[in-house]
Amino acid sequence: MIPRIAIFDLTDCEGCELQFLSLKEKLLDFIEDLEIANWRLLQPGENQLPEIDVAIIQGTVVTSADQELVQKVRHQAKFLVAIGECARTGWIPSWIKKEARPKALAYVYGPNYQPRAIDALPVKAIVKVDLEIPGCPPDLKTLEGFLNDIPNLKTENSFKKIEIGTENRK
Amino acid sequence: MLPEYITKIEGHGVLNIHFKECRARLEVTEGERLFEAVLLGQDVSRAPFITSRICGVCPTAHNLASDRAIENGLNIQVDETIMDLRKLLLSGQIIFSHLLHLFFLVLPDYYQVPSALDIAEKFPAEYHLALNLKRLSDKLLTTIGGRPIHPTTTMIGGFLKLPDKGELITLKDDIEDVLDEAQDLIKIFQNISYPQIQRPSEYLILSGKDYAVLGETVLSSSKDQFSVQDYKSEIKEEIKPYSTAKFGRRRNRTINVGALPRMAMMKDRLNPRAKALAENFNPQPSTHNPFDNIKAQALEIMHFLEEGSSVIDKLLNAKLPQTPTKITLPKPAKPVWAIGAIEAPRGTLYHAYEIDTHGKIINCDIVTPTVQNLTSLEEDAETLLRELQLDQKEPKICIKELEMLIRAYDPCTLNVFSEIPTLNYTPGV
Numbered sequence: 001m002i003p004r005i006a007i008f009d010l011t012d013c014e015g016c017e018l019q020f021l022s023l024k025e026k027l028l029d030f031i032e033d034l035e036i037a038n039w040r041l042l043q044p045g046e047n048q049l050p051e052i053d054v055a056i057i058q059g060t061v062v063t064s065a066d067q068e069l070v071q072k073v074r075h076q077a078k079f080l081v082a083i084g085e086c087a088r089t090g091w092i093p094s095w096i097k098k099e100a101r102p103k104a105l106a107y108v109y110g111p112n113y114q115p116r117a118i119d120a121l122p123v124k125a126i127v128k129v130d131l132e133i134p135g136c137p138p139d140l141k142t143l144e145g146f147l148n149d150i151p152n153l154k155t156e157n158s159f160k161k162i163e164i165g166t167e168n169r170k
Numbered sequence: 171m172l173p174e175y176i177t178k179i180e181g182h183g184v185l186n187i188h189f190k191e192c193r194a195r196l197e198v199t200e201g202e203r204l205f206e207a208v209l210l211g212q213d214v215s216r217a218p219f220i221t222s223r224i225c226g227v228c229p230t231a232h233n234l235a236s237d238r239a240i241e242n243g244l245n246i247q248v249d250e251t252i253m254d255l256r257k258l259l260l261s262g263q264i265i266f267s268h269l270l271h272l273f274f275l276v277l278p279d280y281y282q283v284p285s286a287l288d289i290a291e292k293f294p295a296e297y298h299l300a301l302n303l304k305r306l307s308d309k310l311l312t313t314i315g316g317r318p319i320h321p322t323t324t325m326i327g328g329f330l331k332l333p334d335k336g337e338l339i340t341l342k343d344d345i346e347d348v349l350d351e352a353q354d355l356i357k358i359f360q361n362i363s364y365p366q367i368q369r370p371s372e373y374l375i376l377s378g379k380d381y382a383v384l385g386e387t388v389l390s391s392s393k394d395q396f397s398v399q400d401y402k403s404e405i406k407e408e409i410k411p412y413s414t415a416k417f418g419r420r421r422n423r424t425i426n427v428g429a430l431p432r433m434a435m436m437k438d439r440l441n442p443r444a445k446a447l448a449e450n451f452n453p454q455p456s457t458h459n460p461f462d463n464i465k466a467q468a469l470e471i472m473h474f475l476e477e478g479s480s481v482i483d484k485l486l487n488a489k490l491p492q493t494p495t496k497i498t499l500p501k502p503a504k505p506v507w508a509i510g511a512i513e514a515p516r517g518t519l520y521h522a523y524e525i526d527t528h529g530k531i532i533n534c535d536i537v538t539p540t541v542q543n544l545t546s547l548e549e550d551a552e553t554l555l556r557e558l559q560l561d562q563k564e565p566k567i568c569i570k571e572l573e574m575l576i577r578a579y580d581p582c583t584l585n586v587f588s589e590i591p592t593l594n595y596t597p598g599v
Contacts (some may be wrong), residue, residue, distance in 0.1 A: 104207030122590035
């Protein structure tokens with residue numbers, strides 16, 4: 001069985017998932033040994049979410065759809081990774097606190113606007129996160145190190161923790 | 171069930187179609203990130219860092235538009251070499267964005283494969299070509315801007331760090347090395363047969379002495395022009411009765427910005443190889459076909475590669491400025507609007523900040539290319555539904571054709587914030 005991964009973007013700039021494309025040929029090598037169950041930016045969507053070995057989530061939890069997606073993904077995923085500052089900390093959207101959001105929404109969208117957003121939160125505010133990869137966007141060496149570790153799940157039955165800023169920056 | 175987002179576009183959108191009435195409704199479902207509100211109260215010098223994060227595909231475009239707006243508002247003079255370096259950086263940004271759009275998002279439609287990752291398997295030569303061009307655009311953006319996504323070297327008035335001339339020579343060699351491959355890639359997109367629909371529209375581009383990416387005047391295909399400073403009175407946001415959302419228009423006409431308008435209006439100023447490749451391509455605003463945007467983007471990849479090479483030649487003969495650029499931002503004597511624009515990959519991008527006497531942002535307005543194109547996209551979708559008689563085809567085929575139209579526009583729903591949360595038609599089925 002090859003590991004099944006899935007990439008999800010919440011509310012974000014998509015820079016983190018574009019970093020994967022910057023791996024170029026290396027990404028293709030990784031993909032040969034992985035099954036990608038979901039990647040909206042690049043491939044047609046599936047209606048049902050299968051069981052996932054590794055779910056990669058980027059972006060801030062902003063809408064109720066974001067929140068529901070994170071919960072569904074956690075339910076289906078053995079291992080959940082929050083990638084980038086938005087998923088890890090909520091980043092720029094979270095600079096506006098919940099109580100200040102109505103005023104901010106009125107400023108940007110006018111007084112009669114029905115907001116989609118509920119708040120701006122990191123993924124760990126909703127579900128348990130197994131690994132966080134920092135950076136806006138994360139650097140390529142870190143991503144490469146992370147992708148390298150994915151197949152180890154099968155052999156070691158657990159993930160080698162990625163030491164950010166040490167061995168992967170050689 | 172997962173939400174049924176339109177896949178292979180940037181950002182999240184849902185398409186609703188009313189077949190009997192030939193109506194389509196593209197609902198942008200991106201959550202509000204409230205960038206304009208985030209900027210309120212911030213020191214204006216922080217704006218370029220923050221606005222870069224609006225879009226991971228065109229971060230450098232937002233970053234440079236932000237720099238330009240602040241320079242205009244605070245009367246900061248920028249020397250010609252800095253502007254040339256920005257031109258080089260923007261060339262890399264446009265190649266980066268077009269390549270992502272054309273190869274990874276559009277081409278799977280025409281090769282009848284689910285994703286670009288399948289192209290790698292079934293068309294390895296083409297995939298290799300695209301990766302080599304991607305390598306080049308990543309390198310250009312890294313050499314000048316620090317990195318491809320969210321630049322680190324740019325600043326108001328200049329640069330924090332610049333490459334030495336040796337690195338510029340290497341970069342030029344790398345550009346020259348991919349020109350033949352770029353030509354092969356362009357031919358792939360020229361040889362595809364696209365749906366033929368037509369409708370008149372108005373094209374808007376930034377005007378300069380060459381095929382401009384930087385400038386202070388906007389040129390219209392209606393033979394008139396306006397100052398970037400007047401964008402707010404020229405580009406109107408229209409309210410429709412069924413929606414609280416507004417739609418970009420100019421004097422009641424739909425407008426288009428981006429590669430297709432640039433190509434249609436500046437074709438005689440293309441660089442030589444791009445010009446030769448564009449010989450039989452004569453798009454006109456009077457017979458606007460949105461699918462031509464795909465060919466225009468492909469041709470622009472060649473144009474901006476050549477542009478990069480010639481800008482490097484010019485830089486090699488100039489004295490590169492000391493970095494970091496020494497600058498103190500003046501505090502305005504009374505609140506001022508700082509307004510600037512650049513040509514982003516998808517078209518003219520306006521940033522405007524009102525700066526108070528403490529140098530803080532007190533009002534903010536960002537008008538993106540996608541917002542300006544939305545009204546046209548809506549009308550083109552209806553034209554497509556009518557002309558191709560999509561209502562008599564299988565719904566599945568109709569949706570595919572409409573998705574192809576939406577992708578041809580290269581919309582970035584991440585960028586559709588400023589008062590334009592949804593693109594609404596009458597409710598679909």
